[in-house]
Amino acid sequence: MTTTEPLQVIQADGGVNGYDPQMPESELLHCYRAMLQVRAFDAICLKLQRAGRIGFSIPNEGIEATQVGAASALRKSDWIFPSYRDFGMALYHGVAPLEMMHNMFGNARDGAKGRQMPVHFSFVEPIRFVSISSPIGTHIPQAVGVAHAARLRGEDTVVLASFGDGGTSSLGFHSGLNFAGVWRSPVVFLCQNNGWAISCPTEEQTASDGFAIKGEAYGIPGVVVDGNDLLAVRKVTLAAVERARAGGGPTLIEAKTFRMGGHSTSDDPKRYVPAEQFEHWKKRDPIPRFEKFLQAAGLLDAAKAVAMNAEVTEEIAVAARAAEQVGPPALETIFSDVYAALPAHIRKQGEQAFDLAARRGEARSGDGTFPL
C-alpha cells in the first residue's frame, strides 16, 4: 500500500511520455508564475534581511514545485495547515505579495498585527491558510480536527497538513496520523522531505526506510513523489485529495526535495551540509525543469519566461517598498485579541502602557484606544 520509488512525470528533456496533466494552459502557466513568485519573494527577503530591513526569513529555494504542485490540487473551500516553508501555497492561491510583505515587516497592516515573527503568515482569504505556529507538529492533529468536523458538518472540505521530515518526530505527527487513520478523515499529510531538519540529516531523524511508510502502521497509505517535479506532486496530491473528498480517508505523501538555502537567515548550512548535495540538487532545480516541460509543450519560450520573471520580481519589489513605508502596529495590539473581551487586568496594563508612552512622547495616534 506504500510506494517506495518516487513518482516522476517530467523527464530530463521536458517530455512527459504522453502523460496528460488535464490542466488548461492558463493553469499550467499560473503554476509556473507562482513558482517564479516564490523565488523572487525569497530572494528579495534575503536581501532585506541582510540589509537589516527585516529581521528574519525562511529560504524556500528548491521547494517551489512541492508547494505549488500540492496547493494546485486544492479548491478554495479546502484548508491548508502550512509549515513555515510554504510561501508557494499562499501565492498560488492568490494571496497578494503585499499582504505577505506586511507580515515580513510586522507592520500595522499585517493581518496578524505584527505579533508574529516574519514568515508566520495567517490568511482566511482566498483560501484558509491557517496561522502558522512555530512549535513543530502542533498543527497536524488540528488539521485532522478540521477535517473530521467537516465530515460531521456534511461538508466536502479536504485539509492539507504540511510539515518537514523533522516534523515526523513530533508528538503531533503520531497522534495526528493515528486519529486520522481511525476516523478516516479527509486529510492529506504532506511531508516535505528536504533531507535536513536544520542540521539534522534524515538518517539521524529516523531509522525508517523513508517517511511515506510511516503511514502504514496507522492504516494510511503512503506515496513517495519527486518533490521537484511539479506535475508529479500535483498528480499524487490530486489523487489523495479526491480520495479524501470521496470518503476514502487520509494519505501520507512524502515529497523528496532539497532546501537550497540555509534553514533560516540565521543559519549557515555550509557548516553541516556537504557541498556535493548542493551540486546534486542544483541540477534538479524545479523551475527550469517545469520550464522545459512548458517549452516542449509549446506554452512558453525564453522571451516569455524572462518577461514573466521580470514582471513578478517587480511586483514583489514594489510590495516590499510599500510594506516598508507602513508604520508599526499601534500599542493597543499588544493587549487586544488575548480574549474575545478585554479583561480588566489587561485593560489596566494597557492603560499604563499608553500613559507611559505618552509621558515619554512615544505615543502615536491610535495607541491609546482599545477596540470595544
Add this chain to the structure above:
Amino acid sequence: MATLTLLQAINDGLRTAMRDDPSVLVFGEDVGKKGGVFLATENLQKEFGAKRCFDTPLSEDGIVGAAIGMAMNGLKPVAEIQFQDFIFPAFDQIVSEAAKLRYRSGGQYTAPLVIRTPYGGGIRGGLYHSQSGEAYFCHTPGLKVVVPSTPHDAKGLLLASIADPDPVLFLEPKALYRSVKGEVPEGSYRVELSTLREARAGKDVTVFCYGAMVPVSLKAAEESLASGIDVRVVDLRTLLPLDEEGVLEHARSTGRVVVVHEAPRFCGFGAEISALIAEHAIEYMEAPVVRVTGFDTPFPNTLEHHYLPDHRRVLDAIERVAHF
C-alpha cells in the same frame, strides 16, 4: 582568568564538566556539528566525539524522557531544548516524571539531569522565541530552577547543576548571551545553588530580579542616584528552591521592594516574592511591594520593546516605592 561572554562561559562550563567527568553527555537538536543554534555547544562534538555530544530527532519529549533514563542509569545528561518555547512537549516528562521520580519511588530511583534552554525576549522572536516560562516550572516540587545573569555565575551555576543530585532546569537569558562579558575562572568551580547575589549595594530600596532583568535593574539603580535613591539589586539566581531567608533579610533591611521579571505578571515569580514578604516581613515594610513585569498577554514581535520591562519602567517603580 579569561574574559568571556555568557555564551562562552556556558560553553566553557560544559567543556569543563565533560573533561572532568566522562559520564557527562550533551545532546539535543542541532547541538553536534552545528554546535547549537546559538553555538552554546560549539566544538564539543569535535573534542569529545559523537558518543558524548550528539544530535537527537526532533522530539523534546524524547530528549527529556531519554535523559531521565540515562540519569537513572548512572550517566549525567545535560540536555538542550533549543528554545524554552519548545519545551512543552516535554512538560509531562519534566513535571510528571523527572520531578517526581525520587518521591514516588521512596528515594530508590532518581533523575539527576540538567535541561539547559534559552529563554526570554530581546531578539525579535515573537510569540514562540521569547517566552519566559519559569513560573510553570517553579510550581513543580522536585525540580530545581536556575537562572544565571553573569558569565561567572553561568559557568559556576551550570557546574553546580550538573553535580546536583536532583533534576535542574537551567534557564539561559538569551538576550545576555553575547551582550554581557565578564571574568570567568579557568577549570572547575561551583556557585552554590539556592544562594542570592547582591549585584549592587544600596540601603533605600531592594530590587529583586534575575536573568536578563539584572542589567536592566542595575541601570535603573544607577539612574536612581540622580534622585538621591540608593538602590540595592539582588540577583535571585536560583528560583527553586529559593533562598527565602535571604530574600526576607534584604526586604527587612531596606523596607522597600521592587520585583522585576519579563514573564507575565499574573501568578508570576514576583507574586511569590511579594507573598513571602507579606507573610513574614510586613512589619518592616514602608511601602507596598511593586512588580515590574511583562504584560499578561502573549509576547508580541514588532512591539517587544514595549512589552519587555526596561530601566525606565523599573525606575518609575523604584521612585514609587521610595516616595510612598
